[in-house]
Amino acid sequence: MNNQNLPLRAAELRLETLRVFEARGFGHVGGAMSVVETLAVLYNGVMRVDPERPDWPERDRLVCSKGHAGPAVYAALAARGYFAKSLLKTLNRPGTTLPSHCDMNRTPGVDMTTGSLGQGVSTAVGLALGQKLRGFDARTYLIVGDGECDEGQVWEGLMLAAHKKLDNLIVFCDKNGQQLDGYVKDVLDTGDLAAKFASFGFFTQSVNGHDTAAIENAALAAVKEGAASHRPSMIVLNTKKGYGCTFAEDQEFNHHIAFTEEQMNGALAAARDKIAALAPAAGEVTA
Amino acid sequence: MSVTVKTVLRTEEKMMRDTYCRVLMELAETNENIVALDADLMSSSGMKPFMKAYPSRFVNCGVAEANMVGVAAGMSAMGFVPFAHTFGTFATRRVCDQIFMSAAYAKLNVRIVGTDPGVCAAYNGGTHMPLEDMAVLRAIPEMILVEPTDSVMLENLLPQIAAKRGVYYIRLNRKNAAGVYEPGSAFEIGKGVLLRDGGDVTLFASGIMTAEALEAAKLLSEQGVAARVVNLFTWKPADVELIVESAEKTGAVVTCENHNVVGGLGGAVAETLVKNCPVPVEMVGVQDLFGEVGPEDYLRGRFSLNAADIAAAALRAVKRKA
């Protein structure tokens, strides 16, 4: 367990992620919001990384296969100190280092280029396999969307990971129940994903994906179980697309959306309120 | 073919995707074999009205493009006329072997629609920017590749595409195009359109570059260079006759494409000319670079896709004449 105030870190990350979009007026808001808690947990204790050495070979790696969640990843990387927070508002601007989809050649801290859904699963399997072959004590973390699970490549990768006993691969499936054209159950019903992952040989846990303690515990259990049974891990995150963003949450079509200044101001205010509620009162001693 | 070119080019009021969906629905009304497929991008392709009107003839395959193309091929073997839609990147690169074997090699009857050509992918960035979609498919025998210029052309081409057997790729800009043609213009697949005559150089253009080429011709005329402008909206089969005739007449050629110059329109024209009438060819297009993120205007500048770039290339081509 680490001594961070993870709910507060997540609330701060949600605010920063909203601010990444703020300057542009539109973007992939829904799918960025649903992974905020997971990113806060990963970059505040779970992942062994060093912002001073983004190319450190023995680091843990993160593949955000749903590459359109880039803005949340960038906010997490900036918070961790990979680059200045002031860069965040350059999202999608001419010549930016922060394109809408994750790009390992442009952004310090991004470990894999993604955007074409499904491919990140295979590259994560390759990274995890490579870490083992190199003899590194390092893990690969992977985030996939539930809509993304439509891609056959996802299952090709998972099958190989289990076959190769990649106990250093820890996958998060962001089960927010929505994809681009609507609800997953309407577009292409993926059925019981957790059961499918388990049947593919993964040590599978399901948690509330907006509960940082639950995510952290699951990640720790994944590491432990991996060592015991040499299985890759799947953590199914029960989430809401657009979570915590007042104008995106509970909308059927919140994948790539435009918003007004007023709407964004409302979302920012709600995010700030959340931070205020979680922040230790003045004079209070934090762990 | 009977075409009237607009004297003043303006951005069309309707998005291309709205025209696309409307015309496909009209065709579907009389041709019950027409079916549509999408891969979790129906909201982008603009196919929602079709889905609502013909729920049983619309298949959203989810984010699974390779599967979608295979399903389309299978349905065509049952006599259906499938139109399958996704972004141009995923409609080509991602499913190349499915298009090759299940559709083309099997000689089935499939239409693939790839949206957001080249820099039109703008804010989706380099991963989503098809600059090689036409090149990838051009090497597949018997494929028919078209890039409709505006909604007037799109409206006229779709019935032909629906009616004639083959494996088609439609490179569709889903946004508002610059209107080049007057309503009622009629086109023939495989035949380029002479938009403007001139004796010094030919500008072969497609897609968003057509309006740029017309603008370049104006810039050139101010400098005393008479440019012929041809809209080569069919990239395959190439209009050999018109390409050769134009080269013979003007002795210099510029190709203009919102695509990599490798393997695309420049390639198609150059292949035709080296065999039949070798003249200097300059290629305006993306010079074998990856795409990147940004507003479309910025990207047009970044990759030198503006009228001024075409005019400069034309002057180079003219200078190279023996």
Ligand SMILES: Cc1ncc(C[n+]2csc(CCOP(=O)(O)OP(=O)(O)O)c2C)c(N)n1
């Ligand atoms: C191969 C591929 N096909 C289509 C797309 C377009 N696209 C981007 S996100 C998305 C929906 C993804 O749904 P999901 O994985 O559930 O992501 P989330 O809802 O969490 O944002 C689609 C179809 C893409 N990026 N890649």
